[in-house]
Amino acid sequence: xxxxxxxxxxxxxxxxxxxxxxxxxxxxxxxxxxxxxxxxxxxxxxxxxxxxxxxxxxxxxxxxxxxxxxxxxxxxxxxxxxxxxxxxxxxxxxxxxxxxxxxxxxxxxxxxxxxxxxxxxxxxxxxxxxxxxxxxxxxxxxxxxxxxxxxxxxxxxxxxxxxxxxxxxxxxxxxxxxxxxxxxxxxxxxxxxxxxxxxxxxxxxxxxxxxxxxxxxxxxxxxxxxxxxxxxxxxxxxxxxxxxxxxxxxxxxxxxxxxxxxxxxxxxxxxxxxxxxxxxxxxxxxxxxxxxxxxxxxxxxxxxxxxxxxxxxxxxxxxxxxxxxxxxxxxxxxxxxxxxxxxxxxxxxxxxxxxxxxxxxxxxxxxxxxxxxxxxxxxxxxxxxxxxxxxxxxxxxxxxxxxxxxxxxxxxxxxxxxxxxxxxxxxxxxxxxxxxxxxxxxxxxxxxxxxxxxxxxxxxxxxxxxxxxxxxxxxxxxxxxxxxxxxxxxxxxxxxxxxxxxxxxxxxxxxxxxxxxxxxxxxxxxxxxxxxxxxxxxxxxxxxxxxxxxxxxxxxxxxxxxxxxxxxxxxxxxxxxxxxxxxxxxxxxxxxxxxxxxxxxxxxxxxxxxxxxxxxxxxxxxxxxxxxxxxxxxxxxxxxxxxxxxxxxxxxxxxxxxxxxxxxxxxxxxxxxxxxxxxxxxxxxxxxxxxxxxxxxxxxxxxxxxxxxxxxxxxxxxxxxxxxxxxxxxxxxxxxxxxxxxxxxxxxxxxxxxxxxx
Amino acid sequence: xxxxxxxxxxxxxxxxxxxxxxxxxxxxxxxxxxxxxxxxxxxxxxxxxxxxxxxxxxxxxxxxxxxxxxxxxxxxxxxxxxxxxxxxxxxxxxxxxxxxxxxxxxxxxxxxxxxxxxxxxxxxxxxxxxxxxxxxxxxxxxxxxxxxxxxxxxx
Numbered sequence: 068x069x070x071x072x073x074x075x076x077x078x079x080x081x082x083x084x085x086x087x088x089x090x091x092x093x094x095x096x097x098x099x100x101x102x103x104x105x106x107x108x109x110x111x112x113x114x115x116x117x118x119x120x121x122x123x124x125x126x127x128x129x130x131x132x133x134x135x136x137x138x139x140x141x142x143x144x145x146x147x148x149x150x151x152x153x154x155x156x157x158x159x160x161x162x163x164x165x166x167x168x169x170x171x172x173x174x175x176x177x178x179x180x181x182x183x184x185x186x187x188x189x190x191x192x193x194x195x196x197x198x199x200x201x202x203x204x205x206x207x208x209x210x211x212x213x214x215x216x217x218x219x220x221x222x223x224x225x226x227x228x229x230x231x232x233x234x235x236x237x238x239x240x241x242x243x244x245x246x247x248x249x250x251x252x253x254x255x256x257x258x259x260x261x262x263x264x265x266x267x268x269x270x271x272x273x274x275x276x277x278x279x280x281x282x283x284x285x286x287x288x289x290x291x292x293x294x295x296x297x298x299x300x301x302x303x304x305x306x307x308x309x310x311x312x313x314x315x316x317x318x319x320x321x322x323x324x325x326x327x328x329x330x331x332x333x334x335x336x337x338x339x340x341x342x343x344x345x346x347x348x349x350x351x352x353x354x355x356x357x358x359x360x361x362x363x364x365x366x367x368x369x370x371x372x373x374x375x376x377x378x379x380x381x382x383x384x385x386x387x388x389x390x391x392x393x394x395x396x397x398x399x400x401x402x403x404x405x406x407x408x409x410x411x412x413x414x415x416x417x418x419x420x421x422x423x424x425x426x427x428x429x430x431x432x433x434x435x436x437x438x439x440x441x442x443x444x445x446x447x448x449x450x451x452x453x454x455x456x457x458x459x460x461x462x463x464x465x466x467x468x469x470x471x472x473x474x475x476x477x478x479x480x481x482x483x484x485x486x487x488x489x490x491x492x493x494x495x496x497x498x499x500x501x502x503x504x505x506x507x508x509x510x511x512x513x514x515x516x517x518x519x520x521x522x523x524x525x526x527x528x529x530x531x532x533x534x535x536x537x538x539x540x541x542x543x544x545x546x547x548x549x550x551x552x553x554x555x556x557x558x559x560x561x562x563x564x565x566x567x568x569x570x571x572x573x574x575x576x577x578x579x580x581x582x583x584x585x586x587x588x589x590x591x592x593x594x595x596x597x598x599x600x601x602x603x604x605x606x607x608x609x610x611x612x613x614x615x616x617x618x619x620x621x622x623x624x625x626x627x628x629x630x631x632x633x634x635x636x637x638x639x640x641x642x643x644x645x646x647x648x649x650x651x652x653x654x655x656x657x658x659x660x661x662x663x664x665x666x667x668x669x670x671x672x673x674x675x676x677x678x679x680x681x682x683x684x685x686x687x688x689x690x691x692x693x694x695x696x697x698x699x700x701x702x703x704x705x706x707x708x709x710x711x712x713x714x715x716x717x718x719x720x721x722x723x724x725x726x727x728x729x730x731x732x733x734x735x736x737x738x739x740x741x742x743x744x745x746x747x748x749x750x751x752x753x754x755x756x757x758x759x760x761x762x763x764x765x766x767x768x769x770x771x772x773x774x775x776x777x778x779x780x781x782x783x784x785x786x787x788x789x790x791x792x793x794x795x796x797x798x799x800x801x802x803x804x805x806x807x808x809x810x811x812x813x814x815x816x817x818x819x820x821x822x823x824x825x
Numbered sequence: 826x827x828x829x830x831x832x833x834x835x836x837x838x839x840x841x842x843x844x845x846x847x848x849x850x851x852x853x854x855x856x857x858x859x860x861x862x863x864x865x866x867x868x869x870x871x872x873x874x875x876x877x878x879x880x881x882x883x884x885x886x887x888x889x890x891x892x893x894x895x896x897x898x899x900x901x902x903x904x905x906x907x908x909x910x911x912x913x914x915x916x917x918x919x920x921x922x923x924x925x926x927x928x929x930x931x932x933x934x935x936x937x938x939x940x941x942x943x944x945x946x947x948x949x950x951x952x953x954x955x956x957x958x959x960x961x962x963x964x965x966x967x968x969x970x971x972x973x974x975x976x977x978x979x980x
Contacts, residue, residue, distance in 0.1 A: 291926065293860065727967065755868075
């Protein structure tokens with residue numbers, strides 16, 4: 068399979084823009100030529116088979132994928148699925164994604180659904196294409212379809228293989244012009260299918276194999292072009308000027324302050340201030356030199372140390388009790404013993420490896436956007452609305468960005484670039500500086516969780532009550548399809564309108580009386596805010612399950628039961644049971660007293676902890692082995708053992724690496740990450756003020772047990788193991804020290820303080 | 826303020842007119858059109874902009890271009906090619922290390938210098954040498970495997 072990045076010229080053969088995208092191999096060019104020669108392509112709608120699959124005259128196949136890969140190799144998995152359904156070699160399939168001119172909106176990268184949802188339609192389309200091709204072959208070779216076999220795109224009569232015809236001959240340079248059944252939805256829920264039944268898992272040859280990502284070599288040899296490398300003729304470089312304190316607007320801009328920087332000038336639209344220049348360094352210097360008078364600071368934020376009390380006290384703006392079984396209050400009243408605890412999670416930043424960048428070329432009759440956003444179709448819609456163009460006249464082209472784990476700053480950069488291009492009449496490249504990338508990205512929400520459990524005299528859980536309260540996971544929406552959800556919009560008159568959405572734990576504990584609910588509180592500021600919350604990898608997953616799985620451990624301890632055995636006591640679903648057992652077994656878990664009676668008498672105490680969660684069908688259990696240094700308070704998560712069941716596995720090695728990344732990122736969030744702020748500004752603006760994991764603190768090993776379920780449809784893997792990690796670490800720290808850490812990040816200072824209190 | 830500055834990058838001589846105080850990174854990216862050193866922070870805190878200057882891993886985002894005249898600058902693209910790969914490049918591909926890949930210059934250029942000076946580093950030496958570099962995707966385990974593979978010390 069080839070990772071297809073196509074330039075506009077290569078694909079359409081027209082247009083003045085020449086973007087030097089890397090085209091791996093020659094397939095990109097072949098695709099471009101094919102697109103020119105085929106002609107007469109039906110409209111790009113999900114009910115056209117041609118919107119999903121193209122067979123080139125030489126037998127190569129292009130799959131048009133409306134979701135995205137953010138580095139874990141989802142596009143490879145899609146190529147495997149399509150190659151298997153079509154019976155062509157993997158290397159003949161190119162997966163194209165992220166260009167609104169060639170792909171339908173399947174929701175972009177979203178909720179780990181690339182394979183889970185996106186792959187379903189691609190599989191159905193490939194199966195339908197194969198069915199049509201076989202139908203044609205049967206006619207051409209004058210045999211029934213059932214007498215045909217296909218090998219690498221060659222259809223032959225089973226009893227006489229000399230009678231054969233290739234896919235290329237069968238398509239004869241034409242599009243399929245064939246309708247699919249489409250559910251009339253766009254985004255994650257888009258579903259389209261034909262009459263063909265996809266293959267059974269037992270028939271797969273390519274699915275289930277560890278095909279590597281070819282694009283990796285382009286990265287390693289330094290020849291992959293990122294969104295930061297896009298250059299367009301006549302382009303201006305821009306830097307935006309964010310208010311020094313949250314909630315301020317510009318009163319006056321002293322343009323003479325950058326007079327010495329030739330070619331640099333100020334662009335202002337209402338509260339959005341930016342500088343542009345032909346040379347990037349001039350834009351950078353001008354952004355530093357520009358003098359702006361701002362309105363006097365308001366103090367929208369509570370003192371940071373009181374953030375969680377603010378959450379406790381603040382009025383709820385919405386809530387729900389999605390889980391309510393039995394009579395929890397009555398059971399708690401009559402319980403032999405009630406266990407209670409509260410947990411706190413901080414605000415966190417995406418802190419992507421580089422601050423976001425986007426290039427936009429907005430003209431009177433249309434616009435082009437180059438974006439690193441994981442949802443380019445929505446970026447197109449947002450740009451269209453912001454600059455006043457119909458969405459069809461805007462083309463968004465995704466180019467790999469500096470990391471994306473949700474709604475990071477890429478969505479803001481896209482609309483900034485578009486607005487500045489409109490205002491200057493030129494293509495504009497916006498790249499944020501580090502302090503904007505960390506300081507002004509949408510944040511992962513802070514939350515407080517309160518949990519209670521009632522035990523009877525035998526130590527059985529008779530009541531379980533779990534309640535979360537915090538900021539919504541969507542002060543800004545998960546996409547930039549509406550300017551109100553972007554800084555460019557919010558600074559130019561589109562008022563933010565948060566969506567109230569939170570979460571309860573996802574697990575399968577069967578307690579007789581069980582209640583799980585949540586409430587959200589209002590954002591801290593009613594306009595463009597550096598503490599607005601948004602989707603950060605596994606939105607609210609680490610927060611909620613740090614609390615719920617820490618609490619389950621506390622209850623197990625109170626009941627005097629081994630934490631693995633305790634979980635198994637209340638879980639009956641065989642897949643869930645198998646995952647918990649697999650992790651315990653691989654980790655060498657043996658039943659013993661808890662906390663660890665042999666934690667070590669020296670300065671380093673050792674312990675282990677377990678955690679288990681579910682996410683949209685994917686079940687994960689994690690065992691963490693940690694060392695805690697009594698003097699320094701340093702926690703080293705030395706080893707993780709992960710058991711993972713996401714149904715049918717498409718690419719085992721890719722899956723394993725994805726899980727490793729999740730575990731390490733979640734480890735970082737658990738031990739190190741917290742957005743620091745004062746009453747009127749965010750103080751976490753770089754890697755010193757927002758530290759993440761250093762390689763010294765990376766684990767010694769991560770063992771992954773993949774449980775393959777060929778008969779169960781694939782569910783997601785890009786996020787689920789993230790949520791399992793924090794509690795596994797906290798539970799291991801308890802095992803090592805006998806002390807419970809209920810607040811993230813679990814910094815050395817907090818560990819030392821907790822040990823001193825113990 | 827602008828001066829004519831001669832640079833030797835990946836074996837190729839080039840000239841540009843620039844303020845000598847401008848960071849080398851902007852000369853490499855904007856003036857020479859090289860894509861692989863990245864802007865990550867501009868503060869020498871992450872390593873994404875790392876190049877070798879006379880063999881030493883150097884954060885080009887804080888290195889004034891005027892200070893590297895006549896020095897030998899090597900970028901990730903100059904470390905090796907598909908035809909003549911550096912052992913680290915082969916190992917990184919074998920281990921499928923990167924996810925977003927934006928951080929690679931820091932990790933690879935730093936590890937290349939380590940392996941040149943210490944061909945068989947211990948795990949501890951590797952972690953020390955790579956300290957301070959950032960990878961947000963969390964590929965640290967694969968990075969460590971790749972360095973050990975390149976050194977021939979992989980368990």
